[in-house]
Amino acid sequence: MISAAGSSAALPDWVRLPHAEPGNRIGIFGGSFNPPHSGHRLVAMTALRRLRLDQVWWLVTPGNPLKDKTELAPLERRIHMTAALANHPRMHVTAHEVALGTSFTAETLRQLCRKRPSLRFVWIMGADNLAGFHRWQNWRTIVETVPVAVIDRPDASLSVLSSPMAQAYRTSRIDDSDAACLPELRAPAWTFLRGPLDETSSTELRRRQEP
Numbered sequence: 001m002i003s004a005a006g007s008s009a010a011l012p013d014w015v016r017l018p019h020a021e022p023g024n025r026i027g028i029f030g031g032s033f034n035p036p037h038s039g040h041r042l043v044a045m046t047a048l049r050r051l052r053l054d055q056v057w058w059l060v061t062p063g064n065p066l067k068d069k070t071e072l073a074p075l076e077r078r079i080h081m082t083a084a085l086a087n088h089p090r091m092h093v094t095a096h097e098v099a100l101g102t103s104f105t106a107e108t109l110r111q112l113c114r115k116r117p118s119l120r121f122v123w124i125m126g127a128d129n130l131a132g133f134h135r136w137q138n139w140r141t142i143v144e145t146v147p148v149a150v151i152d153r154p155d156a157s158l159s160v161l162s163s164p165m166a167q168a169y170r171t172s173r174i175d176d177s178d179a180a181c182l183p184e185l186r187a188p189a190w191t192f193l194r195g196p197l198d199e200t201s202s203t204e205l206r207r208r209q210e211p
């Protein structure tokens with residue numbers, strides 16, 4: 001059983017934080033991964049290379065606060081599938097939010113920055129999440145806590161310019177040609193990375209698996 005915020009000794013390995021050296025540049029890639037797919041791997045690899053990250057931590061959520069959980073597979077199953085997909089020496093998979101006792105990103109990042117002050121964190125998300133980002137709890141705090149990298153996704157590019165987040169923080173956006181600097185910048189700072197696209201979505205994969 002997974003306890004919410006019990007002693008770390010009682011927690012399974014996949015809830016722990018990965019090891020990192022002081023000064024490492026860490027991309028935090030939060031997701032439902034229900035199931036994980038090639039689009040997720042493309043996002044993680046794009047961020048790893050373009051932001052010159054030391055590691056990407058795939059943060060498998062106990063449950064997106066804004067999504068219906070009816071179709072959500074058990075956390076342990078999503079962890080194992082995500083680890084099989086990530087499978088790269090610089091990629092690590094954790095459900096550390098279980099240990100933190102939250103599924104809200106602002107709170108997660110606040111606690112991570114406090115626990116590991118020597119690391120340089122960047123929040124990674126797909127462009128579709130930018131459109132509704134202003135509905136996330138304390139979304140401005142997120143942008144003002146760590147730099148944010150938004151990775152392009154089919155049919156989502158328009159939201160980059162029109163979303164409330166993009167509007168509110170338009171002067172904090174850096175060109176994608178400067179993306180390698182992003183982890184060194186003080187928040188608020190964000191970039192939008194264009195590149196190869198992948199049409200895959202978990203919704204479509206779940207639909208195909210239906211009997």
Ligand SMILES: Nc1ncnc2c1ncn2[C@@H]1O[C@H](COP(=O)(O)OP(=O)(O)OP(=O)(O)O)[C@@H](O)[C@H]1O
Binds near residue numbers: 031033125153
């Ligand atoms: N094909 C893709 N291209 C770019 N980003 C993606 C892609 N699929 C997912 N993402 C991003 O990866 C993160 C995790 O996504 P998530 O696990 O919700 O997958 P999903 O395919 O969007 O799922 P669902 O269809 O159930 O909403 C989010 O930031 C999302 O924007």
Ligand SMILES: O=C(O)c1ccc[n+]([C@@H]2O[C@H](COP(=O)([O-])O)[C@@H](O)[C@H]2O)c1
Binds near residue numbers: 061065106
């Ligand atoms: O903090 C919030 O209010 C919030 C609202 C929506 C999504 N998130 C986080 O965003 C990440 C991507 O979620 P998803 O379901 O699009 O994969 C995941 O880590 C969620 O916990 C967070």
